[in-house]
Amino acid sequence: MFKEFKEFILTGNVIDLAVAVILAGATGLVVKGFVSDIAMPIVGHFTGGIDFSDMKIVLDEAVLAADGTIAKPENAILYGSWINAIINLVIVGLVLFIIVKAYNKARKPEPAPAPSGPSEIDLLTEIRDALKK
Template sequence: MLKEFRDFIMTGNVLELSIAVILAGVVKEVVTGFTNLIMMPFIGHFTGGMDFSDFKIVLSEAIMDAEGTITTPENAILYGQWINTIINLIIVGFVLFMVVKGYNKLKKKKEEAPAAPPAPSKEEVLLTEIRDLLKK
């Protein structure tokens, strides 16, 4: 049973999937960094310095005791963070669209190259020789 499990794990599909999952985690960090550290400051600049993540609707305030310790946390709808998520989705979607568009353009150029005509079969070569001999 252990040998079967090892054979299953060592198949190409499982290894490829494992690598893809690990790379997806790294790509997520890169995309999050790009949107939060590069794109969101630009968007904040063009919207007058607004930070959407601060927008919220407070349903109930935080309750503190006499010492200033929070006994009940604030209950709020954090719609600003949701707006940031939607902006991130639009940015990532546009970047992926451009990547796929470029890939398809490269793929189309490779497909457009005319393929060399197939070599004639042995029978066709033999028939051509017979035809040429008959012409003489």
């Protein structure tokens, strides 16, 4: 059983998948940093200084205890975080589109192999002529 597992793990597909997952996680961190640190301040600048991550609809206010600590935290819908996630998705989609487009452009089409032997029409003609005889 260990031998089968070793063969499975060491196949190219599993290793490629592992590398892809690790790169996807790292790419996610880079894109998240780009969105939160670069894109959102620019969007906020053009929307009058709005910070989407602070946008929320408060359903229940926080309740403070007598000593000033929070006895019950606020209950809120954080739709600003959702807007950030949508912008993140659009940026990731755009980057993947550009990468795939560049890859397809760089990849050269393989020439079609030359047909070997007689064509299908030649074979059918020979069969027809043989049947006539």
